Amino acid sequence: MVQTFFAPLLMGTNQGPLRNVRISLDEEGRVLSLNQSAPEPGDQICNGVVVPGWVNTHCHLELSHLQDAFPGEAMGMASFLQGMLRQRNVVDFAERENAMRQADAVLHAEGVVAVGDISNTNESLPVKRESDLIYHTFVEVLGLDSSRVDTLIQGARKLVGEFSALDGASASMAPHAPYSMSEALLQAVLDEASTQLCSSYHLMESEDELRFFGTTEGPLRTVFESAGLKVSAAVPHANQTPLQEFIRHWNSTRPIQFVHNVYVSEDGLKEAMANIPQSYWCMCPSANLFISGRLPDIPAFRRQGARITIGTDSLASNRKLSVVQELYLIQKAFPEIPFHELIDWATWNGACLLSRQQDIGRVEPGKKPGLVLLTGINVDEPVFIAETTAVRLG
Ligand SMILES: [Zn+2]
Numbered sequence: 125m126v127q128t129f130f131a132p133l134l135m136g137t138n139q140g141p142l143r144n145v146r147i148s149l150d151e152e153g154r155v156l157s158l159n160q161s162a163p164e165p166g167d168q169i170c171n172g173v174v175v176p177g178w179v180n181t182h183c184h185l186e187l188s189h190l191q192d193a194f195p196g197e198a199m200g201m202a203s204f205l206q207g208m209l210r211q212r213n214v215v216d217f218a219e220r221e222n223a224m225r226q227a228d229a230v231l232h233a234e235g236v237v238a239v240g241d242i243s244n245t246n247e248s249l250p251v252k253r254e255s256d257l258i259y260h261t262f263v264e265v266l267g268l269d270s271s272r273v274d275t276l277i278q279g280a281r282k283l284v285g286e287f288s289a290l291d292g293a294s295a296s297m298a299p300h301a302p303y304s305m306s307e308a309l310l311q312a313v314l315d316e317a318s319t320q321l322c323s324s325y326h327l328m329e330s331e332d333e334l335r336f337f338g339t340t341e342g343p344l345r346t347v348f349e350s351a352g353l354k355v356s357a358a359v360p361h362a363n364q365t366p367l368q369e370f371i372r373h374w375n376s377t378r379p380i381q382f383v384h385n386v387y388v389s390e391d392g393l394k395e396a397m398a399n400i401p402q403s404y405w406c407m408c409p410s411a412n413l414f415i416s417g418r419l420p421d422i423p424a425f426r427r428q429g430a431r432i433t434i435g436t437d438s439l440a441s442n443r444k445l446s447v448v449q450e451l452y453l454i455q456k457a458f459p460e461i462p463f464h465e466l467i468d469w470a471t472w473n474g475a476c477l478l479s480r481q482q483d484i485g486r487v488e489p490g491k492k493p494g495l496v497l498l499t500g501i502n503v504d505e506p507v508f509i510a511e512t513t514a515v516r517l518g
Contacts, residue, residue, distance in 0.1 A: 130169050131170045132503045133174070135175045136468065136485075137158065137486060140464075142158065142160060145161075147487065172497050176237075179470065179484065180436055181381060183445065184438035185227055186248055187208075190208075193440060197417070198413065201343075225251050230445050230446075239259050240478065243283065243287065246283055265313045267306065268306055269354040280316070307373070318376035322381065323381070325382055327388065328387040329385075331416070365392055371395070371400065386419065388420060394428060404473065405432050406433045407422060410453060436449075447514070452508040459507070466508070496517065497515050500512045
């Protein structure tokens, strides 16, 4: 049955924002037509702003059982990782799976249509198999001990195979972060990822990370030693940033998403964009406030024309999984950013990262983008405010 929605304002179309528009969808949710006209009997009237379904490009379903386990409030990376090492598996698998299922349902209800999800194990397979969301799984690899590279790569290949075999899903390998990998492992993972759909890398998120990367000293060293990790294998990088190290090892035209970017400078960004054909820069402001207590220099990313995406990160470092909350935090910190750009970051850019732009990310005939209704928002001059909420339509 054809469903028609009437929206006073529709954002995220290929014609720009449209006012007073009727959106007709077929029974599968594919857009049949957009018509600017008065509502007709039988139309579902949307009192708010309608946008395409969200693409949340950075999440960790696997960590969903850790909601409210940590204090947050700029707790620092070392304390966060110490907590993770202690608590990651304190509850049994049934409870972990239940938390993942709930997180998936929350994402769905807010209007998320696709997720870039980091996985270290295959625990999220059953949830992803049954989900209505499109999942791209980034199989994450980490390890400071370079003698284990082959073993780690073989394990990750198996996981990529398992996740990509799910109906409608995709998967690729992703290096974890500059502080947790030997250069040999980073190169091996990037060799694999260089021919896959896209990859992802946690980058320059905290001061603890930068100190350990530069000197192998500081609070992260203490945490790693107490966990029995082979810290002696870590090598100091005195005269380069983690981003420069990455550039040396990346030789691919595939999309690569850098996540967090709290300490990326404008010069560093320029250098990266000149050397990396398809870079995406994921902002997770809630998680940044939770761990580092500060946000990336988002205006610098806009000045450089960086492709920005939006992630919620995990429930270990965020109180809730809400794309709207992330956009609100960005709007509050940087009120000059136009509303339509924020919408594009959370929809179209993510669709491009995941190579799904044929189907999602914009509301236009032939696509099946999902529709989201934003309420608690001024339709005449929309900006995200604390009261803004999102619900999936149909
Ligand atoms: Zn993350």
